[in-house]
Amino acid sequence: MTNYRSLNHTKWACQYHVVFIPKYRKKAIYGELRRYLGDVLRRLAQRRESEVEEGHLMRDHVHLMLSIPPKYSVADVIGYIKGKSAIHIARNFAGRPRNFVGQHFWARGYFVSTVGRDEQAIRAYIQDQEREDRRVEQLRLDESSHP
Numbered sequence: 279m280t281n282y283r284s285l286n287h288t289k290w291a292c293q294y295h296v297v298f299i300p301k302y303r304k305k306a307i308y309g310e311l312r313r314y315l316g317d318v319l320r321r322l323a324q325r326r327e328s329e330v331e332e333g334h335l336m337r338d339h340v341h342l343m344l345s346i347p348p349k350y351s352v353a354d355v356i357g358y359i360k361g362k363s364a365i366h367i368a369r370n371f372a373g374r375p376r377n378f379v380g381q382h383f384w385a386r387g388y389f390v391s392t393v394g395r396d397e398q399a400i401r402a403y404i405q406d407q408e409r410e411d412r413r414v415e416q417l418r419l420d421e422s423s424h425p
Contacts, residue, residue, distance in 0.1 A: 283347070285347060285348075285349065288347075288348060288349075289315060290347060290348050290420060291345075291393075292345060292346050292347065292348055293331060293343060293344065293345050293346075293392070293393035293394075293397060294343070294344050294346060294350075294352055294392055294393060294405075295313045295341070295342075295343055295361070295389075295390065295391045295392075295393055295400045296340075296341075296342045296343075296344055296356060296388055296389065296390050296391050297339055297341055297342075297389040297390075298339065298340050298341065298360060298382070298384055298385070298387070298388035298389070299338060299339045299340070299385045300338065300339075300383060301382060301383060301384060301385045302385070304338070305337050310368065310371075311349050311371055312335050314370075314371075315335055315363065315367070316331065316335060317361060318335065318363050318366055318367075319333065319340070319342065319363060320333075320361060322358065322359045322362050323344060323355070323359060325327070325353070326346070326350055326358055326359075327347050327349075327350070328335055328345060328346045328347065328350065328355050329345045330342055330343070330344060330414065331343040331344065331345055331401075332400075332401050332404050332405070332409060334351070334405070334408045335405070336407060336408065336411050337411060341404045342408065343393060343397075343400055343401060343404060347390055352390055356388055358365070358392070360384045360388070363383075363384075364383035364384055366380070367383050368382070368383065421425060
């Protein structure tokens, strides 16, 4: 069932499945950064009147299901989220100066798909990706512990 939202003269339900990666697919979204980054992405989305409906930070990529009002383009919202989060990461985790512009954390571009009628399938896919990531990581740990 679709939950419609409202602007002054508009009823809308615009959801997007978005995936983007750190530059060079670095395994940078781990540890303290991973716990911290989810909240940062949610707050940045809210600044563009958007909402992270579902999201998971994987080892080397980010999956988000975003609701974005029709008055904003997807490119503007994703560009804003990636740009501001890169600056935030640089200042708080990399010790960069205040005037750092953040161009070195996320790779250029992203994948986006409209959610439409496949909302439940996309939610399940995003949730399953995190479980699979944990399972594969555990297998690697088990293999490396054997002499």
